[in-house]
Amino acid sequence: MHECEYVKAHIDRWLDGELEAAESGRFESHIAACSSCATLIELERSISADLVSLDGVANRIAHEGAIAEQAPRRRRRAWPAAAAIVLLVGVGFLATWLTNDTPAGPDGNGRDIVRKPVVADPIQLSILLPDDDSRLSVRIPSDDPQVKIIWLFETTQARSNLPADIDVENVGPGDAAPTMNRS
Amino acid sequence: MRSGLSADAALEDLRRRLVRYAVKLVWNRADAEEIVQEAFKIAASKQQRVTDASFGPWMFRTTGNLCMNLRRKHKSESLSDWVDPPHGQTPFEAASAVERIETLRSCIAALPNQQRIALTLRWIEQFDYKDVAIVMDLSESAVRAHVHQARRQLAIAMRRLDDA
Numbered sequence: 001m002h003e004c005e006y007v008k009a010h011i012d013r014w015l016d017g018e019l020e021a022a023e024s025g026r027f028e029s030h031i032a033a034c035s036s037c038a039t040l041i042e043l044e045r046s047i048s049a050d051l052v053s054l055d056g057v058a059n060r061i062a063h064e065g066a067i068a069e070q071a072p073r074r075r076r077r078a079w080p081a082a083a084a085i086v087l088l089v090g091v092g093f094l095a096t097w098l099t100n101d102t103p104a105g106p107d108g109n110g111r112d113i114v115r116k117p118v119v120a121d122p123i124q125l126s127i128l129l130p131d132d133d134s135r136l137s138v139r140i141p142s143d144d145p146q147v148k149i150i151w152l153f154e155t156t157q158a159r160s161n162l163p164a165d166i167d168v169e170n171v172g173p174g175d176a177a178p179t180m181n182r183s
Numbered sequence: 184m185r186s187g188l189s190a191d192a193a194l195e196d197l198r199r200r201l202v203r204y205a206v207k208l209v210w211n212r213a214d215a216e217e218i219v220q221e222a223f224k225i226a227a228s229k230q231q232r233v234t235d236a237s238f239g240p241w242m243f244r245t246t247g248n249l250c251m252n253l254r255r256k257h258k259s260e261s262l263s264d265w266v267d268p269p270h271g272q273t274p275f276e277a278a279s280a281v282e283r284i285e286t287l288r289s290c291i292a293a294l295p296n297q298q299r300i301a302l303t304l305r306w307i308e309q310f311d312y313k314d315v316a317i318v319m320d321l322s323e324s325a326v327r328a329h330v331h332q333a334r335r336q337l338a339i340a341m342r343r344l345d346d347a
Contacts, residue, residue, distance in 0.1 A: 012331050016312075040338075043345070047337050050287050051306045057265045057284065058207040058307070062199075062215065 003030040007037045015044060190233070197239055198223070201246050207307050208250035208299070210259035210288065218249045243304075243318045251296045262288065283344065290340040294333050297321075301329035302337075 007030055013019050014027050031037045198219060205215035222245045231238055263281045272280065291299055297319070304315040305326070312330075316323045 012327065012334065043338055043342060044334070046283075047287070047334065047341055048306070050283055050341075053266070053280075053284055054287060055207070055307045055309070057262055058210070059203055060265050061210070061212055061260050062203045062206045 004034060004037055007031060011044060015048060194233060197242060201242055204243060204308055205246050205250055207303050209253055214253060219246055221249055222246045240318045247300045286340060286344050287337060290337050294336060298329045298333040301326050302333035305330050
């Protein structure tokens, strides 16, 4: 057998350390003399090393799953925050519409009918961005104490990107959930 | 099962090893956890006895099969978030190292199932050939052939990367 073929045929057993001393001697003396086989062996060694690295990475993913769940969150785009702002502005318009008395035209007796507001008080929304910029939440108060509405948005929206007319308050870790105030 | 552990501790030890193994096949911890949970459910439904010596290999085989048939719910983790570059590497060298490992992972994922499992068990999980053969329910020579084929495929892919 040509020595290069011998190396290729025995490379797995050599990598596994299963060659007998005489076989190993033949194998290694050839790779010391043949640059082509030496390159092949170098490649196989680097693959073995990379497989060990892959093992380490996989074990880290398995063990540090909690971090794995956090890490992608930091890379998320700002669109959820933008969506939250659009939604809040929409709610603001809705609240304004509901709280304004709207003439609805004359009734049968010639008197103007005024559509009564559904919500009596104007609503001021507070947007609260936690310092770790990971979550934005808004609690919507309800007349029914059994009903709680909380919007949660994950965000990487920079505070400076918010519209100037949006009320932003700082919330530190552990602070109470933000609330929407009525004035 | 590893000796010297209580039954509960041995089961938890096995579960962790299975999750690590599943991560090496699907590269997502959430999917891996679900798969291992499913494997335990199948074991319970088939009344596999946890005290049997064959239980561990059976669980590895079932987990491997579930990984091969996975309908993915989550994306694979990006390895760049997890590879710790060795000290002293330049950013370029570190990026190259990540690219090598990503290429290797992609190449393993593209292997035929038997080769993929044999290679993962032998060269990533570091099982010996005899144990891989038991897990895969194949002869040792068949496992060696699968591993040989898999490594040749990896060598071709990595040589291409080195030449690029």
